Amino acid sequence: xxxxxxxxxxxxxxxxxxxxxRFPWLGKDExxxxxxxxxxxxxxxxxxxxxxxTARRAAKRLxx
Numbered sequence: 001x002x003x004x005x006x007x008x009x010x011x012x013x014x015x016x017x018x019x020x021x022r023f024p025w026l027g028k029d030e031x032x033x034x035x036x037x038x039x040x041x042x043x044x045x046x047x048x049x050x051x052x053x054t055a056r057r058a059a060k061r062l063x064x
Contacts, residue, residue: 018044 022044025032 001025019026023032023037
């Protein structure tokens with residue numbers, strides 16, 4: 001039996017988990033708010049950019 005709360009192991013699982021977390025309306029028949037969707041996408045974009053910057057800085061420190 002697989003633990004459904006376990007961390008995703010593959011890239012695809014990570015992306016699906018991220019999408020399901022950020023956009024709970026995906027895959028449902030309920031209409032989504034356009035403005036809310038744009039806000040969520042902007043938040044996701046900001047989060048990913050910050051994570052990328054942090055990862056780059058950490059990698060740079062390891063090289064030095």
